Amino acid sequence: MTTTLADNWGVHEAQFWLRGKQPEKRVEFSEKSGMWNVYGHQEALRILADPATFSSDFLRVVPEGTFPDQDKDALSAGNLIQLDPPMHTKLRKLVSHAFTPKVVADLEPRIAKVTTELLDAVGGAGRLELVEDLAYPLPVIVIAELLGIPASDRALFKGWVDKLLDNDDEFSLKEPTEKQQKRLKDTMEVRQHLIDYITGHADERRSRPREDLLTKLIEAEVDGESLSPVQVANFANLLLVAGHITTTMLLGNTMLCLDAHPGEWEKARADRSTVPSVIEESLRFLSPFAAVARVTNTEADFGGTVIPPDQMIMVWVAAANRDERTFTNPDTFVATRDPNPHLAFGRGVHFCLGAPLARLEGRVALNLLLDRYPALRSDPDARPEFQPSPNMTGVRKLPLLAG
Template identity: 60%
Template sequence: MTDIVKRYNVPEQLFWLRGPRSGPPVEYDARAGMWNVYGYPELQEVLGDPATFSSDTMRVVPKSMKPSSEDFSLDGFITQIDPPGHGKLRKLVSSAFTRKVVADLEPRIAALTHELLDAARDRGRLELVTDLAYPLPVIVIAELLGVPSSDRALFKQWADALFQRDAKVSLAEPADAQKVDIQATLRPWKEMSGYLAAHATERKRQPRTDLLTRLVEAEVDGERLPDDQVVNFAIVLLLAGHITTTMLLGNTVLCLDAYPEQQDRARADRASIPAVIEESLRLFTPFALLGRATTREAELGGVTIPADQMVMVWLGSANRDPRQFPDPVAFDPGRAPNPHLAFGHGIHFCLGAPLARLEGRVALNILLDRFNPLRTDPDDPVEFMPAPTMTGIRRLPLV
């Protein structure tokens, strides 16, 4: 892993890529006013106990750091909702991601992959993220939702504004003392909300056979979802539905470039590609950080965390815990079992994980068919996303 860090100039803020931690599994950061959980079993405990470790993190954020309710509403953000409301909302879209529905998308995913690679070939170069890893999953999720995939430049603009910021937030300092531009963060939310609200309004007039229509017409406890919930749910699906796969593809290709012997094995035995993807997810965990808030005092990792505390759980670090993964810094697709936490754990396990895995498998098979070897351009450096909460490639030129 050290060789990968040096070879690809991994940013310092992605500290978990620099080897397993030597410190305790749970620590308090007095400067940030938050608790950090780094250990695998401790993180499993947090994610498996929503009654103690709530997803409603805004509850413990100081009022001075919260946007007004007029500017921003979290209604419908399933990632911020605890049981029983979480289960009810999850059921609304779970039928859109069943095993059969996802499997039936394979021909469309393959056709899109070839189309995108053909277009890149005609331009005479291939930059993996711009030409394939971003447009492929965003087209798929846009078609499922029922919004124009031709608007994907807009989606990318909003996603970049939200997820490629390197801001460090502290709950222990006044908001005005931090370099946190709340309005800059809210701007893409407002634009995206307005865009999806317009489509949702149109579905009320003219329903279609798409996921957005299903949300507009859905009922919970006999009542239709409020407009804010419909829009926010659609935002989660649109963003989470493509960003994870974008990072998964870039990270996996990077691993196969760094370990050419593993690329040769995958090329010779295509049945091993799912294991390659799983090991990439463990080693380069796309969403490296999640937040939780304690509802009561909790014992964790030998320390006591008081009630009403922000708890940051580092998936990227837990996936390198030597207590769970022998030789954790090695890229070993033969690792079995490989119970990584890249898609989360417990009730919030990623709803779109089967789709992300399918998109990754199909795209990698086609890349291996069309590129031999599949390797990065030594004269054009790889660029990582700068956000410390994510592990992903922003730019990956291929030869």
């Protein structure tokens, strides 16, 4: 399957782990990008668990002017993935109540209802495009309702997010190419559309508060001070975008894994208690977010390979999830793999806040697909289309035959 995925379905050439290859070195410096790459599981785990040494404030080492017409402080304000403790801890607490096990569990009937409605809309045509018909709208509707923004605007979000993700460049800290500069300029323009959209709804909440996350962000205080409009917009933007991309790719990737392993598909249909394990193995096998960035605050020694301070590190969690030192037969999809210490949702203080919700959405949707479509399979005449980014692994189109 890995050869088919990587070579026949257009997975980015940088994702060597999908081609059955182990890295020559677990930690290495890239002259091309000016960054360090970390591919090993134990090395990645160490970095993710130590925010004091490995900071999330990676923008501080990005050269000035890299992001056209953007203040780096404004880009990171309120953005959880770019903040370190204690500010990260304080901001995370503001919304953590919305993702507690009980709150998430209580969402199951709503998730099931939305999934059923979306599948009903497909009708009996005998085919569906999984991303367009289910994997994209389901998590967008759920996170939009939590935030308090119109889920009916999801086509608008999709247009913006698709443009954000439509990037096959490998980012470099070296002298930027004309292509990279244009790409970053386009990205900042699209991002501003999202920020302006959320800011408009936030402004409305200041005069007409509701029982939603956006209102809670506006009313919240950290150290006795309210969040600035920029912090609110960045925070809400992260929740909206990250809150659906992971689940969208999780659902598509899981279906792709099961389609390529029909025996596992039949086992899951016969024994639904295995569905959570299937999802976890999908997350390991095709990790949606392939990499996360960190910056060294101090010198870090990895078995004699020394990374100096103020160096950007790309932690390739997707490669770490194929580390043969941690996972037996890492290039084999084993639906009942146990233990399965994958890093698809990160680890430590930055462990994905929405992981329980993504897992629930995946479980509910997969069970309903199993119920409704006994012969669901890929369309041999319409191959899947993957995200072009080297930092992401997920289908953006997955045509399926339902009859």
